[in-house]
Amino acid sequence: MSTDLAQAADADLPYTRQEMMAIATGRELHDGDLAIFGVGLSMLAGYFAQACHAPNIRTMTEGGVYGATPVGGLPWGIECNRISSNATSFTNALDALGFLVASGRCDVGIIGAAQVDKFGNVNTTGIWDGDGIIGDSYRLPKTRLTGAGGANDIACGAGRVIIMVTHEAKRFADKVSYISSPGYLDGGDARARHGFIGGGPSAIVTTLGIMRPDPETKEFFLDAWYPFSSVEEIRASTGWDLKVSPDAHVVPEPTAKELAALRRVDETGMLRKK
Amino acid sequence: MSTDLAQAADADLPYTRQEMMAIATGRELHDGDLAIFGVGLSMLAGYFAQACHAPNIRTMTEGGVYGATPVGGLPWGIECNRISSNATSFTNALDALGFLVASGRCDVGIIGAAQVDKFGNVNTTGIWDGDGIIGDSYRLPKTRLTGAGGANDIACGAGRVIIMVTHEAKRFADKVSYISSPGYLDGGDARARHGFIGGGPSAIVTTLGIMRPDPETKEFFLDAWYPFSSVEEIRASTGWDLKVSPDAHVVPEPTAKELAALRRVDETGMLRKK
């Protein structure tokens, strides 16, 4: 199914695909969680959860910004004045990513991805020519991306990780070109080799649906689609032969309460843009 | 020579032995040094140097107290309000002892000792029965002392270390019962085995005189005595066969300026007590 058609269909929805993704991500957060958000969509999804159904979520950004909520629209960064204007505490990177995440204290983190593979490994570093794989020797990327930032640290340390990503075939690879942030590596109990305290990605939430890891193999399967998407569309937009859970189901539409909460957080309408 | 006789002699001096020791220690500090002081005499000696001849000394305590001078008398501790009332910066232990001392940044530290040996090793941990040596197995000390505190860290990291100690034979051992803070260990280049960035003790300043390490063997020899002490008294009060430098000399008496500066710092007359 083409993106054009999908977007045409969106015109009839009272919410955007991005909003559905943010709400589906937010639903993964539980009241009381110590939660770390990255910049952009991740932050909106997290603060949406706090505004909607998880008022006692304990929020932080990797900047060491605690007790804050965005003011004046989506912050331009995790240290932006829009998130620095009502914090109760400012510390630093070692505190946030080290003492609170690498320590295993953080319950959940939300990260983004330029590319993700079937074991939930994330690439945000580069795209290489040819087969897209960096190869035996290091070589120059065709397209340099942003690097790992705090996502590698969250991927190693957070109790569970939710990966948010726009659903396009080129972004869903059988194997990412470069593992910037580890998911389940080559599957199974591969994480144990490195002693990661974090549990790994619990969900990949996309603009089309939700994938979850098989408890044994750790390969991600399709768990749910949205009211506006379908199993076929999702499989066609995924770069590996995506398995579908026998229990796969449609994700409940955003409620009026959810949309209202999300839009209070997304004051400048970032997610309303189609 | 008995301590009683020595103290009787002191009655004629316009300064006490403790004051002479503090001044002699202070003279070891140079303008511009980044200097760390411990509690008690060490702090008085250090701030005396700043008040007298080294105005641009950069002072710190292991509490992470910067830019302060004692107010109201000798501080009861390195964090006492008497040193906390005019600081320009308060940080913490890791900063002071780690970033600034273990890093090798600190030029000079002043430490005390319950017992010191001919290689400048310091014991502040305990005194054991019998030969005074802890023995092959750990055993209970007859007298438990204060432990190492920050002195071990200063002994390992500071560019040079000045040891201040009351001169009594029982405190000057051929070999200390327990090395709480390393001097030159068993002499020569033994420090190099452990890669210490600090240079080791440059002087032992006592209530009777000043000892310095032989450049090769690192055994401490007598370099100077005070106007009120003598080579004989010092050798008799030292638990090893103390060598005397051919250049050994008498330490110049405190000047009026020095005494005035010291007494401004020692507001409550701690060092005036005999």
Added chain:
Amino acid sequence: MSRNKLISLAEAVERHSWDGMQYASGASLPVGSDTIVFGRELVRRQRRDLHALFHCNTQQLNLLAAAGAVSKAECGFSGLEVFGFANGLRRAVETGQLALEDYSNLSFGLRLLAGALNWPFAPSTVNIGSDIQWRSAFAPDETPARHKIPTVTDPFSGREVGALSPLKPDVAAIHVSLADPLGNAIMLGTEWSRFELSRAAKKVVLIADAIVDTACMRQFPNLVRIPDIIVEAVVYWPFAAWPQSSPGFYDVDEAHMKAMNKALATPEGTEAYIGRYVDGYTDLDGYLDMIGRDTIEQLSRTGTAFLLDPFRQWIKTPEEVRALASGDAR
């Protein structure tokens, strides 16, 4: 978003202490901010077999050791600075009632850092080559001690450095100058290793000399080195560090420091001290009476009082704090 965590001291000690726990305090210094009053309550409740992790000894450890509440302790420094040896701790060590494992002030801080980061070890360029490395009170027969500070080889240079074991206390009682009811806290004066301890401990109980509005924290977020998200409980207790000092609030009580340390030198003195200064009050008012209102006034005339000026407008009165407390204040 966080909940009101104000509870009484009695409730905090009841809920957050137990026999045999690894208990940390003293991530302060012997004359400064420590939760001495938490230790008094531990003695009153006759907690036993504590494994004390005190960066430095304070009058709290001195009292706990004298009272026989501690069977193991680890310290960077075990004296009382200018007040001399800690007689209660010393007596417990010399009689073998308490095994005291020695570190230094840097290495103890690094062990808290390692605990906070969940590192299996922290590298150390200190303590190596001295008896701190070779001797272990916890493994007395092993000489040299092989498991206390083993060496590790730097993979870059081949150089050997020490490896320090991480500390993760079960409970840390941390003294702070100002806390809000949610558990955000400001420390005045050196923080020593309270920052690292608050991250290394499994549970953090704050004991604050004063309670302020959260608005104070939003005005000075860079001063809030302990954020509410890692705090279990907040106890309001003025003069909590007495006879030690709290910058901004009160000076060290020199007379009581000396008298207390003298008392703790003997079992009889300790018993008398506990009778008078542990069992001698049942609530905050009684505690302040016990210290003496004159003494309180005198100690409050500290040269550091100006440090508190920017925060006074947010300090709640004892009545306001009582109204806020979720439990019954004692």
Added chain:
Amino acid sequence: MSRNKLISLAEAVERHSWDGMQYASGASLPVGSDTIVFGRELVRRQRRDLHALFHCNTQQLNLLAAAGAVSKAECGFSGLEVFGFANGLRRAVETGQLALEDYSNLSFGLRLLAGALNWPFAPSTVNIGSDIQWRSAFAPDETPARHKIPTVTDPFSGREVGALSPLKPDVAAIHVSLADPLGNAIMLGTEWSRFELSRAAKKVVLIADAIVDTACMRQFPNLVRIPDIIVEAVVYWPFAAWPQSSPGFYDVDEAHMKAMNKALATPEGTEAYIGRYVDGYTDLDGYLDMIGRDTIEQLSRTGTAFLLDPFRQWIKTPEEVRALASGDAR
């Protein structure tokens, strides 16, 4: 006791930068406090072959890379957050003009920590098992990379963790909110890793949005996370982080962030940008004119302005600062 260290920006760059140096900044984040104006001066003076150590990329590294001043860089994050990819840095990497070594935001901070502590390495439980460990732009032929993040065995458990190499930059230019002439500094907002960087660097130059009396530092010593004893020079330069933000002082300049990043995407755009925004001013007044007085007024209307309120009474006017400066202010 410390001396007046106020010097002009030109003098600071003249004295404290050289071709080929290991230069650190960006111990801030891509939208926050960074010494962008120091980078403009480095470009103006055509410094070359810099080895840039930026915890995160900022518009400073983006500009330096676009201008061809950097041959090696190490980063934890190399984008511009919501502003997207850093086009200048990206172009330099994709053309092979600059070798970019990747770390993460925690590991970069830990490397500064290791540098500050003079550790030969820092243990790491992150970056291992990913291509950050296996791939090295500085040793492209070595796959897997063996010297970038080798493993080290925990002597307590036998577990393998990563070993991170320490960072000790030759010079760090650190943006702070407030500095006194001696070099004591207060940061408002996240300090990110400026605390650790200030201890890891061999030389520290502070660029402050405002200069205050030392009395301000004595009122708030717990906020003075960078003490004068480790500082070489202090530069007064309002809007030093522009177009990035400085909490308390000004918001991010969204329009310029985008325009700047767009310009740096091409050599032509970079040349035009330098002509206008690097060579386009000769002194502080000219710099502020270049930003635009209207823009300055608008950016100063920040929701974080209240953070500065407690300190305003000590802020010196530009004339007072000029009178204090030991060198000629440009």
